[in-house]
Amino acid sequence: EDSRIALPMGTALDRFIKIKQDDFQYASGELSQLLRDIALAGKVVNREMNKAGLINIIGSIGTQNVQGEDQQKLDVLANIRFVRAFTKGQEVCAIISEEDDEVIEIDNHKKYIVAIDPLDGSSNIDVNVSVGTIFSIYRRISPIGSAVEEKDYLQKGIEQVAAGYILYGSSTMLVYTTGHGVNGFTYDPSLGEYLLSHQNMTIPENGSIYSINEGSSLSFDDGVKKYISYCRENNYSGRYIGSLVADFHRNLLKGGIYIYPATNKNPNGKLRLLYECNALAFIVEQAGGKAVDGKKRILEIQPTSLHQRVPFFVGSENMVNKAVFFNENS
Numbered sequence: 001e002d003s004r005i006a007l008p009m010g011t012a013l014d015r016f017i018k019i020k021q022d023d024f025q026y027a028s029g030e031l032s033q034l035l036r037d038i039a040l041a042g043k044v045v046n047r048e049m050n051k052a053g054l055i056n057i058i059g060s061i062g063t064q065n066v067q068g069e070d071q072q073k074l075d076v077l078a079n080i081r082f083v084r085a086f087t088k089g090q091e092v093c094a095i096i097s098e099e100d101d102e103v104i105e106i107d108n109h110k111k112y113i114v115a116i117d118p119l120d121g122s123s124n125i126d127v128n129v130s131v132g133t134i135f136s137i138y139r140r141i142s143p144i145g146s147a148v149e150e151k152d153y154l155q156k157g158i159e160q161v162a163a164g165y166i167l168y169g170s171s172t173m174l175v176y177t178t179g180h181g182v183n184g185f186t187y188d189p190s191l192g193e194y195l196l197s198h199q200n201m202t203i204p205e206n207g208s209i210y211s212i213n214e215g216s217s218l219s220f221d222d223g224v225k226k227y228i229s230y231c232r233e234n235n236y237s238g239r240y241i242g243s244l245v246a247d248f249h250r251n252l253l254k255g256g257i258y259i260y261p262a263t264n265k266n267p268n269g270k271l272r273l274l275y276e277c278n279a280l281a282f283i284v285e286q287a288g289g290k291a292v293d294g295k296k297r298i299l300e301i302q303p304t305s306l307h308q309r310v311p312f313f314v315g316s317e318n319m320v321n322k323a324v325f326f327n328e329n330s
């Protein structure tokens with residue numbers, strides 16, 4: 001049903017989107033344009049990121065976001081770039097952003113809703129460690145032209161029409177899915193193009209890497225403590241960057257599990273359902289992996305608020321199943 005036709009490595013993103021256009025149920029071109037808008041904003045953020053030490057955009061701006069986090073300059077700058085791209089792009093009716101308390105209403109006559117973490121891993125910006133952007137795209141439910149409603153932006157993750165991330169790492173990559181597999185593009189700044197470098201990405205069903213902040217381990221539930229002991233007994237490697245996108249991407253390529261469980265500081269975990277967990281859950285399932293809140297499939301959770309947090313277990317299917325097993329038998 002979906003045309004996973006192999007395209008030559010190095011195919012430019014624009015051409016890839018065009019060829020895959022007929023994969024989209026609604027080949028209206030609007031989703032393609034929205035993906036291009038995201039790619040463009042990512043180029044702008046990437047350029048500013050690469051100069052972070054030289055221009056005055058490191059450090060915090062002294063304000064807090066709705067999460068009670070100190071906003072880093074690049075959090076706010078990236079947010080402005082993506083919101084502006086969606087506004088100019090003419091495809092989006094509303095945006096949910098980590099950096100904005102309320103829904104940002106753009107144009108009631110447009111079809112798509114975007115949930116975005118404009119800059120993921122911001123604690124790592126000033127120390128030159130990889131950070132990312134995470135996005136989910138939904139089709140609105142209410143009629144075009146009417147005001148956007150809660151049912152438009154509190155949709156389950158299974159309703160996503162597309163999801164992806166940009167990883168500003170040793171190279172900058174765009175990885176996304178429209179429900180027909182996962183494809184990765186590496187940015188070539190000398191051309192200003194994202195070029196296909198990872199076609200039909202699949203996550204190994206097993207792995208020996210676990211990513212969790214063990215600083216909180218005294219407050220982990222018994223099931224999580226038992227799973228981490230299991231990882232240690234099997235000599236798994238602990239790899240935790242502190243940027244979800246970077247940890248997720250490495251585990252997608254090599255196999256592994258990322259866990260942000262309930263802790264005493266974050267009783268529902270730290271990661272946000274709408275603009276972190278749902279997007280990565282969609283991607284990992286499209287790559288053959290699994291994403292749960294410890295019991296339930298992430299994509300089936302009915303959101304109740306914009307910035308709600310959920311415990312997040314994501315990665316290789318057998319590793320997630322093992323973690324769930326320990327959760328259920330503790």
Ligand code: AHG
Nearest residue numbers: 117119120121122123213242243244
């Ligand atoms: P953000 O920078 O968008 O707020 O997300 C940070 C998240 C995630 O990227 C990372 O894995 C996690 O926070 C790290 O949290 P701890 O420092 O509590 O481990």
Ligand code: MN
Nearest residue numbers: 067069098122
């Ligand atoms: Mn944050």
Ligand code: MN
Nearest residue numbers: 117120121276
């Ligand atoms: Mn984040």
Ligand code: MN
Nearest residue numbers: 098117119120
């Ligand atoms: Mn963020």
